[in-house]
Amino acid sequence: ETGVTQTPRHLVMGMTNKKSLKCEQHLGHNAMYWYKQSAKKPLELMFVYSLEERVENNSVPSRFSPECPNSSHLFLHLHTLQPEDSALYLCASSQDVADNEQFFGPGTRLTVL
């Protein structure tokens, strides 16, 4: 595998479910990001990690919980989501947080019923 991978690619969940999104980068980067992309809206930054430490939590509801166990892996834990949380969730990485050439994964298409 090369670049940034995300699993699953598609996820359908009920509002009471708990699920997790996974991101893995094979680029040796130190910074990882979670973005939300909704239809007709710009990409929204959710979380930023630098060397496994969270450096940004962009006013994201607590029903989204990130985890970065090491610099190659990033998770987004989901619980009690709302239908309006349905979106494409994109993971990205960069060499470090000051390097704005971000490499994106293919995204997880999330549908909340």
Next chain:
Amino acid sequence: EDQVTQSPEALRLQEGESSSLNCSYTVSGLRGLFWYRQDPGKGPEFLFTLYSAGEEKEKERLKATLTKKESFLHITAPKPEDSATYLCAVLISGGSNYKLTFGKGTLLTVNP
């Protein structure tokens, strides 16, 4: 409030018909402007970074330019494989080093 506006929202071109996409910004202190390409079902792919007015970058049929208020992505003699959504993002002074503010994108369709 800082804003990034892309126009048009959608653009249809015939193969070989050159055109330009616009990204205008109203931000206080631009540190960098970024262009990305996004294909359906994929994440954005980095194209260019521009840092100062007058700067230009080229890659194949694409050329990005920057003024103090806007950036253009010029597409010369496009081919159907250039069809994608093109995203513009800005990095502003006084903010974090990594918080890009994105526009909504322009959906480009190039017909053969």
